[in-house]
Amino acid sequence: MIQKEKFELTASTLFGLENVLAEELKILGAEGIEIQNRAVKFMADNELLYKSNIHLRTALRILKPIARFKARDQYALYKNIKRIKWEEYLNLHHTFLIKPVVFSPHFRHSKFAAQKTKDAIVDRFREHFNKRPSVELENPDIVFNLHIAGDNVTVSLDSSGAPLNQRGYRKSGGDAPLNEVLAAGMIKLSAWDTKSTFIDPMCGSGTLLIEAGLMALNIPPNLNRKEFPLMNWQDFDTKLWKEIITEAKTNILSAEQVKVKIIGSDINLQQLEITQKNIQKAGITKLIKLRNKSFKEFVVPASKGKIIFNPPYGQRLRLKQIEEFYSEIGNILKNKWTGFDAWILSCNEFANKSFGLKPAKKIKLFNGQLDCRFLNFPLFEGSRKDFLEEKNNIE
Numbered sequence: 001m002i003q004k005e006k007f008e009l010t011a012s013t014l015f016g017l018e019n020v021l022a023e024e025l026k027i028l029g030a031e032g033i034e035i036q037n038r039a040v041k042f043m044a045d046n047e048l049l050y051k052s053n054i055h056l057r058t059a060l061r062i063l064k065p066i067a068r069f070k071a072r073d074q075y076a077l078y079k080n081i082k083r084i085k086w087e088e089y090l091n092l093h094h095t096f097l098i099k100p101v102v103f104s105p106h107f108r109h110s111k112f113a114a115q116k117t118k119d120a121i122v123d124r125f126r127e128h129f130n131k132r133p134s135v136e137l138e139n140p141d142i143v144f145n146l147h148i149a150g151d152n153v154t155v156s157l158d159s160s161g162a163p164l165n166q167r168g169y170r171k172s173g174g175d176a177p178l179n180e181v182l183a184a185g186m187i188k189l190s191a192w193d194t195k196s197t198f199i200d201p202m203c204g205s206g207t208l209l210i211e212a213g214l215m216a217l218n219i220p221p222n223l224n225r226k227e228f229p230l231m232n233w234q235d236f237d238t239k240l241w242k243e244i245i246t247e248a249k250t251n252i253l254s255a256e257q258v259k260v261k262i263i264g265s266d267i268n269l270q271q272l273e274i275t276q277k278n279i280q281k282a283g284i285t286k287l288i289k290l291r292n293k294s295f296k297e298f299v300v301p302a303s304k305g306k307i308i309f310n311p312p313y314g315q316r317l318r319l320k321q322i323e324e325f326y327s328e329i330g331n332i333l334k335n336k337w338t339g340f341d342a343w344i345l346s347c348n349e350f351a352n353k354s355f356g357l358k359p360a361k362k363i364k365l366f367n368g369q370l371d372c373r374f375l376n377f378p379l380f381e382g383s384r385k386d387f388l389e390e391k392n393n394i395e
């Protein structure tokens with residue numbers, strides 16, 4: 001039997017999603033999983049590398065480290081970079097780009113570190129071949145990631161290029177659309193089973209609805225992306241890639257097969273017209289129903305399920321208005337949504353108490369730069385105390 005070569009990979013993600021990403025990797029068959037800050041390290045072969053790029057819902061990019069060394073100044077950086085056998089990863093016809101991520105007192109400007117790295121690569125090529133490959137900012141063939149933390153330098157091949165949250169379905173945004181990876185992570189953190197009713201009553205551009213729909217139909221989020229830098233690697237296995245795509249397509253379910261209710265609503269009709277286009281682009285129109293109702297008027301369509309949303313967080317509203325709005329949301333949940341498991345991403349810490357409900361879980365997440373809490377309110381009959389007692393008796 002041919003032994004497939006295993007190598008280390010790092011999948012990067014958003015703060016708070018490391019565990020759900022590790023779970024996704026486990027399901028894909030990854031070994032040696034190690035959770036890090038905003039990243040998960042694992043061992044893989046080419047098959048898992050390709051699957052990670054196509055299937056993972058909570059990864060931003062997949063990196064393959066090729067060198068690690070220490071450097072405290074530009075000279076050490078240049079010398080060590082020049083030692084790497086770049087000709088194994090890059091040829092004279094390739095264009096390339098270095099993406100720097102630097103947290104170091106020794107290198108204060110990430111662009112400068114990237115520049116020195118580029119100089120060392122180009123000088124090595126000139127010395128060996130009298131010619132050099134060119135840098136390309138927009139659509140490079142090969143992408144390198146330069147990570148410097150303190151004096152620890154890691155150089156990796158970036159297999160994904162454009163971040164994996166860019167699924168290609170969102171042609172137009174809306175009022176503060178969620179990052180697709182964050183939305184998928186929120187759904188995973190809520191432990192939605194992909195079968196029970198799923199509601200986003202303030203759906204905006206529809207990110208949560210679309211991510212839920214893709215999960216329900218078993219559609220890999222990046223199945224339709226045509227370009228990944230890994231396709232330009234010297235060892236790219238076209239046959240294996242095609243087999244993985246074909247297999248993924250075979251496993252997709254139809255809307256008729258799954259029968260799950262996924263419903264979105266928004267008070268803003270113009271927004272919903274854009275949302276409908278996004279849903280169409282994602283190819284899941286049959287699965288998702290949209291309504292143009294305020295949260296107050298929305299008629300609860302089932303006796304149980306998940307309701308997940310991120311209400312406006314008050315950049316345009318004053319704190320007083322936000323408190324009133326959040327208090328109204330809390331009252332509506334208590335009075336109309338009994339039986340549902342509610343999750344709210346709230347990015348206004350001052351107003352969180354206004355919901356008037358005690359969260360069973362509070363998970364720290366970032367929506368862009370905003371420090372948020374993902375709050376869970378299980379809306380079961382009776383008091384929360386009864387609910388917890390009943391749950392303890394069952395388990």
Ligand SMILES: C[S@@+](CC[C@H](N)C(=O)[O-])C[C@H]1O[C@@H](n2cnc3c(N)ncnc32)[C@H](O)[C@@H]1O
Pocket residue numbers: 174175176177178179201202203204205206207208265266267268271293294295296310311312313
């Ligand atoms: C922060 S955005 C949601 C973004 C969305 N998750 C996305 O990814 O695009 C909040 C949305 O709530 C809607 N909204 C505000 N007040 C509402 C209300 N009372 N009822 C229903 N929708 C409301 C806004 O029109 C806006 O689209």
